[in-house]
Amino acid sequence: MDLKSNHAAPVLTDPAAPINKSRLGMHSSLFPCSPPLAVLPPGIFLTIPRKKTGILDEFRSSIWLDAMKSSSPPPKKITKDVSNEYSPTDADVAYNAWMAKYPSAIASFEQIANHAKGKRIALFLDYDGTLSPIVDNPECAFMSDAMRANVKKVAKYFPTAIISGRSREKVYEFVRLTELYYAGSHGMDIMGPVREHISNDLPNCIRSMDEQGKEVNLFQPAGEFLPVIEERKQADAESEAERSEESVAYQAERSGTTRVFRSLVQCTKDIVGAKVENNKFCVSVHYRNVDEKSWTVVAQRVHDVLKDYAHLRLTHGRKVLEVRPVINWDKGKAVTFLLESLGLSHCDDVLPIYVGDDRTDEDAFKVLREGNRGYGILVGSAPKESNAAYSLRDPLEVMEFLKSLMTLKK
């Protein structure tokens, strides 16, 4: 969800980071659906009108607060009929109606299998909330060994990619499977197979090596947003003493984060429980562990920092505010890019399946739904409108679904 109420979306101008728009053109086949906001052709920048008041008024505060509250509802408890006098609550009725609209991918597996007959499955998986359960500390969102083993097996039969909001490096550290493709920063950092025509057409696509020394294509559509060289030089010039402190700000600079990360760390450091995470092309401001009374303070501080930057925008994930470049790129575009990289686009015999739990995954569900080419599967049990076709309750059910998928191997 974009937080752009009252035309005052916290978008940022970074005068020190000039953006070379002409370098951001790309192959037209990577624009399968019309962009959600205005685009500056031929690049992939979005323009968002903004007002520079810097103050979250009461009205907008309450909109933000509502969005913050509803951003990660707890899983629905299954109501048990122990007394034989079960009378469903309104919530049960709503849940059952929702399940009828987004049936379980496990219960509907036969239907999926029928559709997959004679087709090659391409699998796309989100990480947090999909392969690993949502936990309070983002550094501890480990996937189970059983899940890893099943993802490994499924990747043996079907091309499989992880598309995460985390940095590509970080999600790889969690997953540690070399047989997958990885897209980090909500698809803004993709390591995929080598395809000549793609790397020739896209200026931000380069030939690179993966961890195993295998040749890959590295596509970073928001490449222009990495810190300017001067900042790196400045970091290099820091004293050894400063370096050894291993401060959050130093680590961020070293890993290529923009100045906005440091500003966000600085402006939230007195808010107990707030955590700022550097995801390379995006920055996450977590408020899951912040007292609810201070949530609007978090929103206000983030808003204040962002009002000075024109090339960044704010979206909302599960108890997290996500700062990202204003470019027309998302997980949906990443799926299209990867299908093309894998040589699987424009093929009638390919069935892409995308499994994800978050609002950012909706872009991918939408691409599959609109192209009428595969299935989005929403992970969660809280009724919400989605572009997915099916649902799974939680990562445990995701694992069951992966096991079922393996029965479809040739």
Ligand SMILES: O=P(O)(O)OC[C@H]1O[C@H](O[C@H]2O[C@H](CO)[C@@H](O)[C@H](O)[C@H]2O)[C@H](O)[C@@H](O)[C@@H]1O
């Ligand atoms: O696209 P994803 O792989 O789902 O990444 C989205 C964000 O996931 C992480 O945050 C979420 O999971 C955390 C661990 O369970 C949880 O503590 C947090 O509240 C959730 O929002 C990650 O830390 C973010 O950087 C990602 O953007």
